Amino acid sequence: MRSIWKGAITFGLVNVPVKVYSATEDHDVELHQVHDEDGGRIRYQRRCEVCGKIVDYAHIDKAFTDGDKTVVITDADLKALPEERSREIDVVEFVPSDQLDPIMFDRSYFLEPDGSSPKAYVLLLRTLEQTDRTAIVHFALRQKTRLAALRVRGGVLMLQTLLWDDEVRVAEFPALEQTVKISDRELDLSAALVDSFADDFTPGDYTDEYQAQLRRLIEEKLAKGDAIDTEATFGHAEEEAGGGEVLDLMEALRRSVDRSRTSGANTTPAAAKTRKKPAQKADAAPAKKKAKKTATDPGDQGPEIRRQA
Numbered sequence: 072m073r074s075i076w077k078g079a080i081t082f083g084l085v086n087v088p089v090k091v092y093s094a095t096e097d098h099d100v101e102l103h104q105v106h107d108e109d110g111g112r113i114r115y116q117r118r119c120e121v122c123g124k125i126v127d128y129a130h131i132d133k134a135f136t137d138g139d140k141t142v143v144i145t146d147a148d149l150k151a152l153p154e155e156r157s158r159e160i161d162v163v164e165f166v167p168s169d170q171l172d173p174i175m176f177d178r179s180y181f182l183e184p185d186g187s188s189p190k191a192y193v194l195l196l197r198t199l200e201q202t203d204r205t206a207i208v209h210f211a212l213r214q215k216t217r218l219a220a221l222r223v224r225g226g227v228l229m230l231q232t233l234l235w236d237d238e239v240r241v242a243e244f245p246a247l248e249q250t251v252k253i254s255d256r257e258l259d260l261s262a263a264l265v266d267s268f269a270d271d272f273t274p275g276d277y278t279d280e281y282q283a284q285l286r287r288l289i290e291e292k293l294a295k296g297d298a299i300d301t302e303a304t305f306g307h308a309e310e311e312a313g314g315g316e317v318l319d320l321m322e323a324l325r326r327s328v329d330r331s332r333t334s335g336a337n338t339t340p341a342a343a344k345t346r347k348k349p350a351q352k353a354d355a356a357p358a359k360k361k362a363k364k365t366a367t368d369p370g371d372q373g374p375e376i377r378r379q380a
Contacts, residue, residue: 076212077185080195080221080228082162087184087191089160091212094179094229100285160210160230162221168205175233182221182228192228199223207233231300257321260328267331 075092081087104113117126133144184192199206199222206221208230219232 072181074183078158078210079162079163080160082206085191087195088186089182089192089228090185091230092181098279099282100289104303124164124351155280157211160208160221162220163207163209165199165204165206168203168222171205171233174239176220177232177234180232182230182231196223198308199228216341247353254321260321260325263328264331267328278320296318 072092074092076091077089078091079086079088083260105111116307117131119126123303132146133149135142135144182192208219208221210217210219212232217232218235219230221228221230223229
């Protein structure tokens with residue numbers, strides 16, 4: 072990994088020099104646009120609307136436009152801002168870790184001790200572990216003032232940038248303001264259904280099946296040229312959507328619990344865990360486990376519960 076930033080965590084008189092690394096990476100296959108007739112790469116030009124010339128990045132500045140006025144902001148202007156020049160991660164306060172709402176988390180970074188001795192780094196790390204608190208910090212990165220949570224993960228300090236309070240929307244849905252009656256029996260059946268699917272979360276058990284299929288498609292095209300039956304590779308999503316008669320909520324919960332209990336009685340724990348995965352089509356390559364749902368099921372038309380076709 073390559074560090075993207077260097078600075079120091081400061082609280083009181085304590086100064087902890089650190090290097091900052093991105094903690095996550097994108098695993099998606101990178102695709103680009105080409106002309107369908109000859110495969111030529113499609114390029115976009117940075118053309119000035121005033122003079123019509125194509126402009127190099129070296130001659131491009133940022134700007135703010137308000138009505139008829141345009142204010143040009145140069146790189147020198149941005150670097151002159153006090154916040155941008157700061158190389159300190161200032162601790163504002165230490166808060167109970169459970170007070171942080173996950174919706175506020177944005178990007179994650181690992182921190183490595185920078186210097187001849189990691190003692191101050193380890194001291195801060197152990198203090199956070201012992202007190203079960205998270206440090207709220209303030210710093211500047213890439214021309215933006217950031218608010219972040221400093222916590223311990225896997226024996227290292229992690230910095231997670233936070234959204235500002237006015238960046239988190241308030242969910243206001245009229246449908247939820249209505250009075251909805253839920254019977255004790257419905258709640259019991261729903262809880263039983265949840266219990267039948269209960270397990271410990273292991274991130275490695277899940278794969279991005281779309282990206283796996285895309286990679287297989289690319290490999291097959293490389294091996295066979297363009298003579299590939301993509302329909303046979305991916306199947307028909309419409310067939311999986313299915314129709315069926317609509318059941319009421321109580322009946323759907325009862326049948327789900329009964330089916331789960333019946334299947335569980337005839338399988339080992341490992342087999343039962345496999346049973347939770349959605350069925351694979353015969354012509355699709357086997358997946359490691361169930362993939363994240365990345366798109367809305369075309370058969371899902373609302374709150375109605377449909378019987379499996």
